Amino acid sequence: MATQTDDTEVPYLDIAAPEFAMSSEQVREARERSWYAETNYGYGVLRYREVSELLKHPSLNQGSAKWPDHHGVHSGLFHDWWSKNLLVLEGEEHHRIRRLLNPAFSPTVARRLEPEFAEIATELIDAMKAKAASGEEIEFVGDFAEPFATRALCAMMGLSHEHWPFIADRANTVGYALSVSIKEDIERIDVAVQELYDFVDQLIRERKADPGQDVVSRLVQFSEAGDKLTDAELRNALVLMLFGGMDTTRNQLGLILQTFMRNPEQWELLAERPAELAKPALEEALRANPTTRWVTREANEDFEYQGLRIAKGTTVHLFTMSSGTDPEAYPDPQIDIEAEGRKPHHTFGGGVHHCLGHYIARADMSVALPLLAESFTDLSCPGGDTWLPDSGNHGPVRLPITFTVRDRA
Numbered sequence: 001m002a003t004q005t006d007d008t009e010v011p012y013l014d015i016a017a018p019e020f021a022m023s024s025e026q027v028r029e030a031r032e033r034s035w036y037a038e039t040n041y042g043y044g045v046l047r048y049r050e051v052s053e054l055l056k057h058p059s060l061n062q063g064s065a066k067w068p069d070h071h072g073v074h075s076g077l078f079h080d081w082w083s084k085n086l087l088v089l090e091g092e093e094h095h096r097i098r099r100l101l102n103p104a105f106s107p108t109v110a111r112r113l114e115p116e117f118a119e120i121a122t123e124l125i126d127a128m129k130a131k132a133a134s135g136e137e138i139e140f141v142g143d144f145a146e147p148f149a150t151r152a153l154c155a156m157m158g159l160s161h162e163h164w165p166f167i168a169d170r171a172n173t174v175g176y177a178l179s180v181s182i183k184e185d186i187e188r189i190d191v192a193v194q195e196l197y198d199f200v201d202q203l204i205r206e207r208k209a210d211p212g213q214d215v216v217s218r219l220v221q222f223s224e225a226g227d228k229l230t231d232a233e234l235r236n237a238l239v240l241m242l243f244g245g246m247d248t249t250r251n252q253l254g255l256i257l258q259t260f261m262r263n264p265e266q267w268e269l270l271a272e273r274p275a276e277l278a279k280p281a282l283e284e285a286l287r288a289n290p291t292t293r294w295v296t297r298e299a300n301e302d303f304e305y306q307g308l309r310i311a312k313g314t315t316v317h318l319f320t321m322s323s324g325t326d327p328e329a330y331p332d333p334q335i336d337i338e339a340e341g342r343k344p345h346h347t348f349g350g351g352v353h354h355c356l357g358h359y360i361a362r363a364d365m366s367v368a369l370p371l372l373a374e375s376f377t378d379l380s381c382p383g384g385d386t387w388l389p390d391s392g393n394h395g396p397v398r399l400p401i402t403f404t405v406r407d408r409a
Contacts (some may be wrong), residue, residue: 011037013044015317016180021390022293022321031322036308042315043308044294048329048343050306051318055295055350059303061090062353063296063315065382072183077190077197078174086234086356087242093155100229101237104215109156110363117367118323120152124148125375129405141254144372149249152364157241158214159203171194171246178393193239200238215241239356249361251291251388256282256369258396259289259335261379266337271377271406274370276343277337281373282366284335285343287324293397294319295349320346376403 013028014020021027027223030037031046038044045051066090068079082088086097103109103191124144132138150171173192176185203216211217221235229237260267260281270281294317299310310316324345325333331338348355355361379401386397 010034013037013039015039015041015044015391018389022319023390027319027322028325031326035306037319042317043310044317044319046319046322046326048326051168051320051346052294052350054297054305054316054318055346056304057297057305057351059169059299059301059310060297060316061300062088063298063317064088065298068177068182068299071180073186076186076279077193078177080184081193081236081239082177085236085351087155087240087244094352097229097233097237098352101219101356104218107359110279110359113152113360113364114367115157117152117364118371120148120151120155120161121371125371130407132403138401138403139395140257140401142398144368145253145257145396145399146246147252148364148368149253150246152249152360153242153245154160154361156214156245157203157216157238158207158212159216163199166199167242167391168246168250171243174243175247175393183310185385196239198244199236200235201241204234234298245357245360248291248393249364249404251393252286252361253365253368254396254399255289255291256285256365257372257379257399257401258287258381260373261381261401262319262378263335266335267373268306268377269337270370271373274374278366278370279362280339281337282362283345284337284339285369286347287330287342288333288335288343290321290324290347291393292347292349293321293344293391293394295353318346318348374408375406377406378402 011033013027013030030044035047035050036043036045045054068074072312086094086101089097112164124147126396128138128143146168151161152167154164155157166318170192172184172258173188174196176182177189179185181306182189191202205221207214207217207220211220216238219229219237234281260270266281266284267274270277297316297318299312299314301311301318302312323329324347327333329343348358348361380403382400382402383409384398390392
């Protein structure tokens, strides 16, 4: 076991254990003792300053490229798609594709979509009110988070909203690939990837014949310009959008609601001043309770950092949730939507692999959040909720809720 320069023993975290949780006292105690922990998958970095620095360290590459191979998946459709998507590419290939994709995810595009995001959220909120009035159970993931996230994605991509159940179902299946049980599920994962490819191929044909102002039309145009995306790069990017654009937003919306159920006074503040506090409320929830519990990197060379020797090929997990509640960076880590001068959190990563779609994600969630707060009070979960493991990517699978419809008058 490694030791610190002050001779204190470095903590060990079994991050593959079913009971491991990023929100646990075990992780907080480890952070108090050391800036890093040893794990069964390399090192885990626990504190804000070190996570901030290592996210941009030139000796670290994105660390998920070998995920399928580490778990016995060495070929197949998912393996081939994963090995070529923007999440895991490095160097000039990554910079070129990201440069071509960037304009489709700009702040201008995000702002233009906000009215449509509001329409979707309002429709779903009205349906929740109607169900509650008739005595039916409200299950937040199925009744709001998943349809909102997927339909917002449809709005961005210029798709008919009738496609959202298909996209959500296939994206959910591809999500099994991020579990340690990937090998057991790989056959159905490969089928889902193929179905998404078929969907994307049809979409590309339609946009070539009749382009619009949506993201897909823009990307098709970029694939026909001088410095262009290849057909394979375009297909890969669109499948990644269909998967990532739904999965993370759905999970994050559930975690945001959990955060405010635990902080009802903050929810009431948001309801009183929605225009002013929507964005800080979102950022506080992202900081304290992110769906991406850690960001993975891999050493591309031997190097030393703060006295720790890291060998080439070593996995380094940057614990974004732990860094977001580090008292050295946030003396009062509890959420406070009126707080000023908060340090930027790492929920969307950092460095060259900073999340490409963060403007869109921030736009749709910052529209949905105040509308929910203005509509509902006395939020609680009566039980029956189920959750993804509190590691890697986290969120509710099922989240029944009760509420009182807020009197707008």
